[in-house]
Amino acid sequence: MAAPQISIVVPFLDEEGSLEALHAKLTEVMASIGRTYEILFVDDGSEDGTGEAARACGVRVLAHGLNQGKGRALRTAFDELFGAGYDAVMNGPSPLLVEVVVLELPFPIPSHDFVGGLFGMAGQHGEK
Numbered sequence: 001m002a003a004p005q006i007s008i009v010v011p012f013l014d015e016e017g018s019l020e021a022l023h024a025k026l027t028e029v030m031a032s033i034g035r036t037y038e039i040l041f042v043d044d045g046s047e048d049g050t051g052e053a054a055r056a057c058g059v060r061v062l063a064h065g066l067n068q069g070k071g072r073a074l075r076t077a078f079d080e081l082f083g084a085g086y087d088a089v090m091n092g093p094s095p096l097l098v099e100v101v102v103l104e105l106p107f108p109i110p111s112h113d114f115v116g117g118l119f120g121m122a123g124q125h126g127e128k
Contacts, residue, residue: 004036007081011042011073016049023057040080044073 008026012019023039030037041054045067054061062076 002036004038006030006035006037008037008039009042009074009077009081010039011044011070011077012046012050012054013044013067013070013073014046014048014050016046016053019050019053019057023059040077042073042077044068044070 008030010022019041026039039057039059041057041059041061043051043054043061043063045064051061051063062080064073064076
């Protein structure tokens with residue numbers, strides 16, 4: 001099986017009640033853009049049923065036994081992805097995640113070593 005074109009990394013802590021809806025929306029959006037993908041949930045030491053809810057979605061799940069923070073959760077995922085040969089990562093705050101996924105990049109990703117962006121509110125950094 002070929003590697004997916006896009007891996008979506010979502011770190012969570014005690015979010016049992018939101019995973020199913022997020023997974024459904026991500027699946028809907030990704031199906032509409034026609035690229036192969038995987039969803040990778042990182043359970044950062046949840047004490048509710050987040051891990052079980054994530055596995056019930058049928059996605060790949062990485063887990064920390066104890067909460068180590070969002071940065072370490074992302075690093076765990078990035079280590080996993082880079083170890084598997086991935087060479088690009090896009091990260092965004094989860095409320096924006098579904099919006100980010102639908103963006104069409106004006107260039108093919110393989111031609112770049114790094115793609116970055118800034119999330120913020122219009123006017124927050126002097127934009128109009």
